[in-house]
Amino acid sequence: MKTDYFTKKEKILQFLRLYGLYNLLIDCRLIRKDLQSSDLFRRVTCQKLIKYYGGLFGQRADVKTGNLGFGLIHYALINSIRPKRILCIGSKLGFVPAVCALACRDQNFGHVDFVDAGLSKQDPKSWGGIGFWKKIDPQEHFKILKLEKWISTHITTSKEFARKTKHSYQYIYIDGDHTYEGVKSDYKFFWPRLEKNGVMSLHDIGLKGTFQGEKYGVWKLWQEVKEKDRISFIFGEDSVGFIQKIK
Numbered sequence: 631m632k633t634d635y636f637t638k639k640e641k642i643l644q645f646l647r648l649y650g651l652y653n654l655l656i657d658c659r660l661i662r663k664d665l666q667s668s669d670l671f672r673r674v675t676c677q678k679l680i681k682y683y684g685g686l687f688g689q690r691a692d693v694k695t696g697n698l699g700f701g702l703i704h705y706a707l708i709n710s711i712r713p714k715r716i717l718c719i720g721s722k723l724g725f726v727p728a729v730c731a732l733a734c735r736d737q738n739f740g741h742v743d744f745v746d747a748g749l750s751k752q753d754p755k756s757w758g759g760i761g762f763w764k765k766i767d768p769q770e771h772f773k774i775l776k777l778e779k780w781i782s783t784h785i786t787t788s789k790e791f792a793r794k795t796k797h798s799y800q801y802i803y804i805d806g807d808h809t810y811e812g813v814k815s816d817y818k819f820f821w822p823r824l825e826k827n828g829v830m831s832l833h834d835i836g837l838k839g840t841f842q843g844e845k846y847g848v849w850k851l852w853q854e855v856k857e858k859d860r861i862s863f864i865f866g867e868d869s870v871g872f873i874q875k876i877k
Contacts, residue, residue: 675775679732682774684723687758688834690868691725700863700870701729704803707829707872708733708740713800716742717823719788719816720806722758724771726833730803731772731780742781743799744768745791746806754842757808792819800825805833810847817851824875835862836869 676696685691690699698705704726708716716734718727727744734740750761768783784791788806802824804816813832824830835852839845852862852871860873 675732678775679725679728682723682771683725683728684721685725687722687725688868689725690865698729700868701725703863703870703872704729704831705733708801709737711800711827711829712737713740713828715797715799716740716801716803717797717799717820718742718744718803718805719820720746720757720759720804722760723762724768726803726805727781727783728772728775728777730801731777732775734780735777740780743784743791743795743797744781745784745786745788747787748785751842754844755807755809755812757806757841788816788819792823798823798825800828802828802830803833804831808834808837808841808846808848809844810850813848813851821875826875826877828875830873830875832871832873834869835871836864837867 673696676698677693679685679698679701680691680693680696685698685701686693689701691697691701692699708730716730718730721727721744724744727742731742734742746759746763748761748763749756749759751759753759763783763785768785769778772778772781772783786794799820802820804813804820806816807813817830817832821830832848832852834846834848836849837846838849855873857873857875859876860871862871863869
């Protein structure tokens with residue numbers, strides 16, 4: 631029996647298509663293949679994202695199954711918001727920037743500015759960085775999934791990037807300096823650049839303790855944020871938070 635012209639199954643499929651999750655869930659084998667109408671996002675693509683762009687570092691991804699973990703949330707939000715400009719600050723091998731660029735590619739709209747200082751692990755503020763972005767050609771790296779058209783890499787500090795660019799953004803992801811002072815600085819630089827109804831995401835909002843002698847501080851900033859329109863995903867050491875700017 632249909633309800634409001636659609637069955638429950640049809641309503642669910644409509645919702646998944648609307649938010650860009652339908653093909654992802656097929657590829658991750660969370661939807662049966664007999665429901666598949668197209669194959670725009672193959673499971674092997676998910677596995678490449680995880681393997682080549684470091685999806686196993688704090689993102690709850692699984693390379694064996696192709697489950698993108700937190701990457702699924704970023705992909706869905708970008709498909710929903712349809713941001714013209716996206717900013718990603720910090721990434722060891724480029725996982726979230728690549729997911730964001732893939733969302734832009736799949737909807738043929740939007741562009742990612744990816745900012746990373748390219749610090750090596752000897753630098754106390756590298757936060758897991760291995761100097762990767764200074765060792766390779768970022769455009770060639772993102773060509774693995776034909777994402778180079780949808781992303782621009784800036785090998786510089788977030789402070790210097792904020793000084794040089796005047797862009798505003800509709801989606802911002804922060805995963806750089808994890809000290810309280812560092813992440814608060816990024817927040818102060820770029821929250822004013824986030825447009826109304828845009829979304830800001832902070833990685834590692836649940837981590838406490840120290841790393842290379844420096845204290846984690848994203849959790850402290852997250853507690854200070856007064857915006858009520860936010861959501862947290864905390865699973866042990868893996869965590870990410872989202873805030874919508876409604877004013």
